[in-house]
Amino acid sequence: MLIYVSGGAGSGKSAFAEGLVVQSGIKERFYIATMEPFGEEAAQRIARHRALRQGKGFATCECPRDLSALPLQGGCAALLEDLTNLFANEWFSQRPEGAAERVLAGLQYLKDTAALAVVVGNDLFSDGLPYDGETLRYLRALAALNQEAAAMAEEVYEVVCGIPLRRK
Amino acid sequence: MLTLIIGGAGQGKLSYALSSRRASQGDVTYDPACPRPIFAGLETYLRQTEDPWPALEALMAAQRDLTILCDEVGCGVIPMDKDEREWRERVGRTCCALAARADRVVRLYCGIPTIIKGV
Numbered sequence: 001m002l003i004y005v006s007g008g009a010g011s012g013k014s015a016f017a018e019g020l021v022v023q024s025g026i027k028e029r030f031y032i033a034t035m036e037p038f039g040e041e042a043a044q045r046i047a048r049h050r051a052l053r054q055g056k057g058f059a060t061c062e063c064p065r066d067l068s069a070l071p072l073q074g075g076c077a078a079l080l081e082d083l084t085n086l087f088a089n090e091w092f093s094q095r096p097e098g099a100a101e102r103v104l105a106g107l108q109y110l111k112d113t114a115a116l117a118v119v120v121g122n123d124l125f126s127d128g129l130p131y132d133g134e135t136l137r138y139l140r141a142l143a144a145l146n147q148e149a150a151a152m153a154e155e156v157y158e159v160v161c162g163i164p165l166r167r168k
Numbered sequence: 169m170l171t172l173i174i175g176g177a178g179q180g181k182l183s184y185a186l187s188s189r190r191a192s193q194g195d196v197t198y199d200p201a202c203p204r205p206i207f208a209g210l211e212t213y214l215r216q217t218e219d220p221w222p223a224l225e226a227l228m229a230a231q232r233d234l235t236i237l238c239d240e241v242g243c244g245v246i247p248m249d250k251d252e253r254e255w256r257e258r259v260g261r262t263c264c265a266l267a268a269r270a271d272r273v274v275r276l277y278c279g280i281p282t283i284i285k286g287v
Contacts, residue, residue: 008242010260041250126176127244139245160240160275161174161260161267163284 002111004153005164006121006146012162015052017079017118022056024116026077031058032070032110034085049081065089067106075115080107082120083149087142096137100145107149119153121146170228171235172266175276181237182208184274184281189235203230210238211259220262238263 003020007013021029031053037043053060058079063070067086072078080086083103090099110117125143150156156168173181185206186192197204200213200223207227214220228234242260247253267273272286 008240008244008260009246010242010257010264012260012264041253123243124245125243129244131245135245160284161172161273162264163267163273165284 001115001155002107002117002119002149002153003155003157004119004121004146004149004168005157005159006123006150007159008123011159013120013159014049014081015162016157016159016164017081017120018053018056018058020118021058021077021079021116024077026075026115027057028073028076029056029058030072030076030078030114031060032063032067032078032080033060034064034080034082034089036064036089065094065102067103068109070106070109072110072113074113076113077116078110078114078118080110080117080119082122083145084122084124084142087145088138091138091141096141100141100148103145104148107152111152119149121149123158169233169272170266170270171272171274172263172270173235173237173274173276174240174263176243177239179276180279181239181276182206183279184276185235185237188281200224200227203227205231205233206235206237207231208237210236210262211241214258214262215255218258224262224266236266238266 005013005017035042035046037046061070065086087099087103090102107119125139131139150168153168157164158167173185175181189205191206195204196206196208198209200207238259241256247256267285270285273284274281275284
């Protein structure tokens with residue numbers, strides 16, 4: 001079972017995604033963290049998410065890239081946070097070629113291994129600003145990846161002001 | 169009764185607030201320190217303050233039937249500027265907290281209202 005959860009910045013999507021895992025009742029819960037702790041803001045963001053997860057029974061696995069190689073227990077619940085970071089790490093710190101395929105293979109592995117996989121994505125396509133070649137190329141690839149993730153998912157939610165809107 | 173109306177810029181939030189409440193421009197405030205039944209532009213107000221809650225609490229206490237309007241601003245690429253990032257996050261978090269307390273949350277899209285909380 002794969003659930004894709006998306007929303008804008010500060011929309012409450014993480015809290016909702018965590019709730020899905022907790023409510024599943026599955027005891028083995030893994031939080032797959034994708035952010036590399038570079039800089040003070042990243043550290044603050046990570047600290048905020050850690051506090052949010054506190055007491056919810058998650059074991060944290062660091063996985064900035066190569067999701068398919070992550071050792072994961074069969075039948076667990078896994079929360080991947082988030083697809084945008086994982087893809088950016090694959091794209092910018094490895095190479096753009098094949099980045100989407102590597103991430104998609106990872107999602108398939110997650111879906112096949114975990115009893116419940118919740119994948120958090122981001123909506124970053126509605127600011128109407130013009131972007132240059134490389135950024136535009138990355139954004140288009142990310143948007144396509146989000147669509148693939150939603151296509152693989154059994155359920156899709158858009159979270160708005162903490163309110164989940166079921167889209168699939 | 170607390171109503172939160174959200175949506176992108178120019179989606180018809182104010183028109184909807186005015187028509188659904190049978191209100192006029194005179195009922196609209198852009199500053200929570202001047203309480204009126206409709207508070208528009210929460211996102212702009214959040215540029216001036218890091219902690220909007222004292223003013224919002226006072227506004228909610230003064231207006232028992234209050235409608236708050238806020239632009240959705242979180243659906244773009246992460247801004248390069250730190251202050252912009254913090255503002256965007258603040259708008260999102262403030263809306264989450266208001267939505268949790270609101271009796272009704274309405275999202276406007278191309279002038280079309282969708283009630284996403286309450287009736």
